[in-house]
Each structure stands twice: as structure tokens, then as C-alpha cells.
Amino acid sequence: MDGRIHSVTLDKERCTGCSNCLMRCPTEAIRVRRGRAHIIDERCIDCGECIRVCSNHAKIALTEPLSSVFAYRHRIALPAPALYGQYRNLPSISLVIEGLIRLGFSDVVEVALGADIVTRAIKEKLKEKGLPKPMISSACPTITRLIQLRFPDLIEHIIDVRQPMEVAASLARKQYAQKHSVSEDEIGIFFISPCAAKATAIHNPLGHSLSQVNGIIAIRDIYGPLLQAMDGLKVGEKETRATRYGIGWAKSGGEAKAVGSIKRLAVDGMEDVISVLEEIENGRLRDIEFFEGAACRGGCVGGPLTFENKFIARNTVKCLGEKLPVTHPDEVIHLEQLPPIPLHFEEDLKPNDSLKLHPSISGAIERMERMQEILSILPGYDCGSCGSPTCRSFAEDIVRGYCTQNDCIFLLRDRLKVMAQEMIDISQTKREHSNDN
Amino acid sequence: MIQAKYTVVRGDYARAGEASADIKRTLKQLGVDSSTLRRIAVASYESELNMVIHSLGGTLTLVIDNDRVKLTSNDLGPGIFDVNEAMQEGYSTADDIARNYGFGAGMGLPNMRRNADKFAIYSMVPDGTTIEMEFNIG
Known part of the structure; x- marks a missing residue:
């Protein structure tokens, strides 16, 4: 990971050179020079704060248009659980799944299912002896990059389990290829994302070299077409394969809740996450076993590429989860029965040195x-x-x-x-x- | 050589931790390695908080040259009656307010000594306490 690739970019025509983004960037990665904002590539961690605050909409996330999926013969949609929160009064997740099929996807594999698998892998990891405390979730790529840049001494706290998106993608590719007897490289896998950070995570994965995801579609961009595609659909058979816990990952605290009864802490929003990381660095949180940090307020439902108000989305996700049985991933996911897919990092995370004033x-x-x-x-x-x-x-x-x-x-x-x-x-x-x- | 001096005010929990946060930021910009940084972070935070909680206030001084970081805390009193006793793990004189904030586990001084490469403490009742810590870098 050299940290030089990121997915937030500038529309030069729209930028007026004001100081809104400049003052809000948590890694001081923006400068205004000659009347335009510039992003210092190696310092950008894709938190999306500048996308949110730019009143001229000059900051854009590099995502793919929906039409790009048709470059593949077989197309699998990986909806983030945050997508479910975008539609008020959604009676059932099955509508989203069938709506995505109507839009032209050959299959849908929920990232919430990936989250269920990752929950199990994290719980196994936390059983290991001698781990530094607290262990830090690697689910939010922005937080992982923040640690690499501003808290390199905390890298050893990061849990070496891949993101739900990656796990879901590996599983989707394997199972689809087997079921339909097609070659794995004929399959295009598209993550429907609440944030820009996930787009970076496929071009420059954290903890492994190649991503199983072929493209990122912003929730904002698919919101309208999917709304139309769901029109007239009845609650169908394609019910969610995930548990209420996996779906709960869309909200801040959802992951910590799924991971279970150990002493845990969930924090959302860059400023508050940074202040807790400072505490961890000072050795003040050694009684906590698991820390979940989300860059966005509210968690993924508050992502910069979402449409719905984060509090309403949060509530919608909560209601959808409560309709499902109280089944924990422990009861339905058995890691040894999964197809052979990689769940862990294959390389160590490295510090990002770009804040250093000089090599020596x-x-x-x-x-x-x-x-x-x-x-x-x-x-x-x-x-x-x-x-x-x-x-x-x-x-x-x-x-x-x-x-x-x-x-x-x-x-x-x-x-x-x-x-x-x-x-x-x-x-x-x-x-x-x-x-x- | 880099020098910085921070004033630490007695009982000022609102600002407690700001000096050590600034020290950490400086050390990260200098590229001090992770494990040393972590030791300095713990020691500087403990000494800053010790001054807020137990002393009448004082200063924290940072001096950095090419091969070491020197951190000195200098308070205005009341001094430690029995330094050997204060260096024991679990020994604490923190009041209920401090304990409510999650401090006062009696690990402050032992933690500082454990994390520093060189550690010295001088105390006089009622004049105050000076703690000198050194960390090798580079």
C-alpha cells in the first residue's frame, strides 16, 4: 500500500477556490493554490468530508456509471446494507434484490452476508492470546488509512480480517462460476457503495493485493433507477440470506453488536474517532477488547454517496433488521463449511510516511x-x-x-x-x- | 534542537492531554519510530495528567535532538512525601473526582519509569516534584 491512489477528485471548472474543504479535511490534505483546491494525493484517506462540504459540488468520487456493468456477460451486484436504508417504508429486502435483477444484474450477493462471515472470523481472531488491546476493526477503509497516516503505532491493533465487501465478492464469484459453469473472469462484480473509500479499496486493497470487486457504483447513482425498477414488485421469494446482525453493520455500532458480549466501543465521525485513537495511543483504553470506528456519522448509512438522511436511513435499516428472526451469525455461518475463499490479510499494513518532514x-x-x-x-x-x-x-x-x-x-x-x-x-x-x- | 514548553494547570481536565497530543504530533512529523513513539506517548500523557490531578500545576518541557527526546515535568508542589512508596504500582492519592474520570489507578509513575530509557525523580515537600525522562531515538 503506497497510499497514492484515492478516489476523491476535483472538478476544476466548479471549484471557486473557497476554503470550505480546506478547513474541514481531517488529514490536512487540501491546499488552495492559484484559486483552486488541490488534493495532496498521498495524504487523502477518502473520508469524503470535502464531498459533503463543497457547496459547488466540485469534489467528486470516482465511481462507475450503472451502464458499465454491461461490459460483462455475467454481472453480480453486491449491495451494501446501507442501500436498504435509502428507501423509506421498504417492506422487505427482497424488493431491493429483485429490483437489482430487473436492472440487469444476473445475481445479487448481499454484503450483509459477507458481514456475517466476517463477524465469525473476527470472533475467532479475538480468541487469540496476547493481542494488543483494544483490537481495531478494519471494516472502514478510511479509518484504516487514517491509522496508517496519523497513528502508525496502532497498525498492530488492526484486525487482519478482510472487509465484508471483499469476502462477499470472493464468495459470489466462486459460487456463481460453479453454479453456472462459467469462467470466473467472465463475471463482473459491482459493489453498490455509500462511500468513495470503498472505490479506493478495490484499486488499492488494504492487506491484500487484488480485489475481487470489478467496479463501484454510488448509491446516489443507482437510487433513482432502482426506485423505478422496484415499482410494482411484490414481496417475493428472494429474501435476504443475511442475518439481522449482518444488516446492522450499516449502522455505527452494528459491527460491535454482532461481534458480541465482550467489552467493546463503537465511535462514528472523524473527529471523535481521532480522539479515541489518541486515547488508545496513550494506553488509556486497555480494558476495551474491540473498537469499531466509522469515518461517517451514523456509520455507512451516513456515507457521502448516499441519498437519504442518515438518521432516517438508520431507522429504516433498524426496522428491516427487526423483521428478521433473532439468529446470530454463530448459528448459521460455519467457517469450515464455506468454499475456499480468503478471509484474512495476506500482507502487513504499512505506515504511510507522508506527514514526515524529512526521511531522516x-x-x-x-x-x-x-x-x-x-x-x-x-x-x-x-x-x-x-x-x-x-x-x-x-x-x-x-x-x-x-x-x-x-x-x-x-x-x-x-x-x-x-x-x-x-x-x-x-x-x-x-x-x-x-x-x- | 527542538524545544517546547507547555503550561499545565491544576484541575484543568478540559485541556488535559493537549500537551501530550502536541508532543505526539511533533514526534510523528519527525518520523520517530512507532514503538518509541508509543512509549513517549504513554509517559508524556501520564506525566501531564499527574500534574493536572495531583500537583498545583507546572510545566512540561520537551527537548529533542538527533538521538534523544528529553521530557521534563516540573510542578509547583506539594511534593511527594515518600517517593519510594509513590513509585509502587497501585499506590494512589487520587481523589474521587479523578477516579470518576478513570484516573488514579496508581500506575502513573511506574508507567513513566517503565517506558522511559532514563528516569529520574526529585521531590521536596512542599516545593514540588521534578521528573526527568529520556528516550533514545534515531
Whole structure:
């Protein structure tokens, strides 16, 4: 993982160079230069915060259009459980499944089923002795990337189980190929996603090299067509194969609930997740066994590519789950009976070094000394006018050679004042000379 | 050499942890390795919180050069009557308010000593306590 690929991009035409995204980016990955926002690729963790706050809709997620699925002879839809929350008063998940078939998918495999399998794998993992505490869920790719970037010392806490999306995709490909006697590479698998982070996760998977998912379709983009496709459908036979627990993964706390009775903590929203990760780093949460962090408020139902209000979506998902029997994945998923699909990481997660000032400590110390000098003359307003989010990051950008002190309008103003005074002085000097003569 | 000095105010739980958060951020930008960073994080947080909870307030000073990080906490009192006793695991004088916040397990000083490569503590009643910790980096 080199962290250089991400799925949030900028529509240059629409960007007005305002500071909304600049100030909200949790990894300080945005700069405004020459009147346009720029994303520092290696720092972007695809949280989607800038997509949410951009009033000009200039920040876009790189996802595929629905038509792209027809490039494959066999097409499998993997709906995220958050999709179910988009349709108010949805009587049954079967409508979504059949609606997706009507849209042209050959089959549907729910990511909630993948979540049931992952729940089992996590529970097995947590039985191991000598694990650091708390173990941290790897389900939200943004949180995993946040840890790689800002909390590299917590990488060893991350549970090495793949995301439900990947597990569902592996299972879907194997089972479909067997059932229909087709080659696995004729099958296109499309994840219907609430977020941009999942799009990055297929191009640049976390903990393994190749993704089983061929494309990402934003929930927002499929919302309308699916609504039409569901029109007139009656509650049918294609009922969900997932448990209420797997479906509950769409909401913050759903994963922790599925993982069970151990001491656990679920937190949603970037700021709060960051503050809890700080606590873990300080050794203050050693009594917790399992930590679930979701970048989006409300969990996946609050994803930047969703349509419905997150609180309503959350409630819809909750109601759909409550209609299902109280069956836990423990009772229905037996890991040893699954087809041979990979459930765990095959490579270690690596730290993302892009916040380091210099490859060597001595070089970094030198740069930080200069940063501190510069910082001492900056006004400390964190106004963003220079195009960097804070005075501290501005000082860093100067030291890295990306801008100069004159980009600070307050320093510039002071300098102009001095220059103006000098000009007055010069002009007066001349007059005195002429008087003397 | 990098230097930073943080003022720690007695009983100020609202700001408790900000100094150690800033220290961590600095160390991460410098590229201090993960396991050392973790040790410094625990030790700096414990010393900052110790000052908030037990002392009359004081300062936390960070000095970084090419091969070590030096962290010094210097408080204004009341001093520790029996330093050896205070260094025992489980020994605590924290009041109920602090315990409510989840502190006062009596692990603060032992944790600092365990995590630092060099550790020294000097205390005088009622003048205050100085703790010097060093961590090897690079």
C-alpha cells in the first residue's frame, strides 16, 4: 500500500477556490493554490468530508456509471446494507434484490452476508492470546488509512480480517462460476457503495493485493433507477440470506453488536474517532477488547454517496433488521463449511510516511526548527487565506518549498506598511536635500 | 534542537492531554519510530495528567535532538512525601473526582519509569516534584 491512489477528485471548472474543504479535511490534505483546491494525493484517506462540504459540488468520487456493468456477460451486484436504508417504508429486502435483477444484474450477493462471515472470523481472531488491546476493526477503509497516516503505532491493533465487501465478492464469484459453469473472469462484480473509500479499496486493497470487486457504483447513482425498477414488485421469494446482525453493520455500532458480549466501543465521525485513537495511543483504553470506528456519522448509512438522511436511513435499516428472526451469525455461518475463499490479510499494513518532514530524523529536526521560527512570526489566525489550512501547516509548506511568506496576507500587509514608510522617508530625504541646496 | 514548553494547570481536565497530543504530533512529523513513539506517548500523557490531578500545576518541557527526546515535568508542589512508596504500582492519592474520570489507578509513575530509557525523580515537600525522562531515538 503506497497510499497514492484515492478516489476523491476535483472538478476544476466548479471549484471557486473557497476554503470550505480546506478547513474541514481531517488529514490536512487540501491546499488552495492559484484559486483552486488541490488534493495532496498521498495524504487523502477518502473520508469524503470535502464531498459533503463543497457547496459547488466540485469534489467528486470516482465511481462507475450503472451502464458499465454491461461490459460483462455475467454481472453480480453486491449491495451494501446501507442501500436498504435509502428507501423509506421498504417492506422487505427482497424488493431491493429483485429490483437489482430487473436492472440487469444476473445475481445479487448481499454484503450483509459477507458481514456475517466476517463477524465469525473476527470472533475467532479475538480468541487469540496476547493481542494488543483494544483490537481495531478494519471494516472502514478510511479509518484504516487514517491509522496508517496519523497513528502508525496502532497498525498492530488492526484486525487482519478482510472487509465484508471483499469476502462477499470472493464468495459470489466462486459460487456463481460453479453454479453456472462459467469462467470466473467472465463475471463482473459491482459493489453498490455509500462511500468513495470503498472505490479506493478495490484499486488499492488494504492487506491484500487484488480485489475481487470489478467496479463501484454510488448509491446516489443507482437510487433513482432502482426506485423505478422496484415499482410494482411484490414481496417475493428472494429474501435476504443475511442475518439481522449482518444488516446492522450499516449502522455505527452494528459491527460491535454482532461481534458480541465482550467489552467493546463503537465511535462514528472523524473527529471523535481521532480522539479515541489518541486515547488508545496513550494506553488509556486497555480494558476495551474491540473498537469499531466509522469515518461517517451514523456509520455507512451516513456515507457521502448516499441519498437519504442518515438518521432516517438508520431507522429504516433498524426496522428491516427487526423483521428478521433473532439468529446470530454463530448459528448459521460455519467457517469450515464455506468454499475456499480468503478471509484474512495476506500482507502487513504499512505506515504511510507522508506527514514526515524529512526521511531522516536529523533532516526533519532541521526543518522543524525552521518551521518553529516561521510560526513565531505568523499571526496564528488559521484563516486559510494563504491556501494552507492552519498557520502551522503554512509554515510546513514554506519549509517544504511549496509557498513563500508573502502568501500570508497579514505578513504581506506588514511588509507593505514598512515599504510605504520607506518610500515616504525616501521622498522626504530628497526634499531636505533640495532645501539644503 | 527542538524545544517546547507547555503550561499545565491544576484541575484543568478540559485541556488535559493537549500537551501530550502536541508532543505526539511533533514526534510523528519527525518520523520517530512507532514503538518509541508509543512509549513517549504513554509517559508524556501520564506525566501531564499527574500534574493536572495531583500537583498545583507546572510545566512540561520537551527537548529533542538527533538521538534523544528529553521530557521534563516540573510542578509547583506539594511534593511527594515518600517517593519510594509513590513509585509502587497501585499506590494512589487520587481523589474521587479523578477516579470518576478513570484516573488514579496508581500506575502513573511506574508507567513513566517503565517506558522511559532514563528516569529520574526529585521531590521536596512542599516545593514540588521534578521528573526527568529520556528516550533514545534515531
